[in-house]
Amino acid sequence: MSRKLCLAFCVAALVALPLACSSGSPSPTSPTTGAGIGSAGAFGPDNSTLKVTAPTPISPIDDVEIEAYAPDLKAANATGQFVSVSDLQYRFQLYDEDGDFLFDTLVDEGDGLTTATADVGLVAAGRYKWRVRAELGTYFGPWSTMAVFRTAPPPPVGGGPYGPIRDIGPSEMLGILIRVHNDLGFNLGSSSTREQRIEWLWTAVAVAHYGHPRFNAAGGDRNWCVKDAGAGRPPSDDVIVRCDSREAWDTVGGAGANGYTFHLDYIGRLPSEQRVYAPPLSSLPQ
DSSP: OOHHHHHHHHHHHHHHHHHHHHHHHHHHTTTTTTTTTSSSOSTTTTOOOOOBOOOOOSSSSTEEEESSSOOOEEOOOOOOOSSSSOOOOEEEEETTTTTOOOEEEEEOOSSSSSEEEESSOOOOEEEEEEEEEEEETHHHHHHHOOEEEEEEEOOOOSSSSSSSSOOOOOHHHHHHHHHHHHHHTTOTTTTOOOOHHHHHHHHHHHHHHOOEEETBBTOTTTTTEBBBSTTTSSSSEEEEEEETOOOEEEEEEETTTTTTTEEEEEEEEOOOOOOEEOOOOOGGGO
């Protein structure tokens, strides 16, 4: 090979070298790289731009009947198609049976499962559909399959399974709470869990709300509810609420500690971000 030809070959090789190096694997945390996670143009059949799998609806699904009118929608998280990905968010959408849009929310990714609370006042005996997709910044993955569920029919006319609708004042309500606590052997002290204390409260409020042949045979007051501090927050374990006015009372002093006491401590009207709802019929004691 002539010296001139050799020099030309070496220069060409040096120019090509950085070009080859620049095509290496992208960072798995960047949504802007077409080969890794995101793409500036749509690449999926549904115009998705985030290279992840569709989340999998877990509950409620398969046309199951549920008693909650603000249900938790749960889905298994998406995974990256080519590289691992974290810090995703998930967009949940809810529709009625006719396909009319009802609800849209974007929530942070959970551990394995991601949950969104559909606090939109679903009606009894309704049929609903929901779906979910993963998002990262402005990029979005494919939608899940549409999951379907139904809400339970309303209780019989008359305020609940037992007795007519009637008004129950705060003092009588406290008596129901104490009677359910004593007769069913609930313990709200230091050996109890928050879930056990919530079970007591939901049981007692369900007795007041729907009526019960043993604890409230005179009939239920459909204006007693329970509450939580907002979507995704656990329910209160000792606060009762008027459903319409959102007026609330604390009912247990020292819940979760030994020596707890029952009282009525009016705490005013709850702010709008706190959710108020009736306990499910399934909370009624047998």
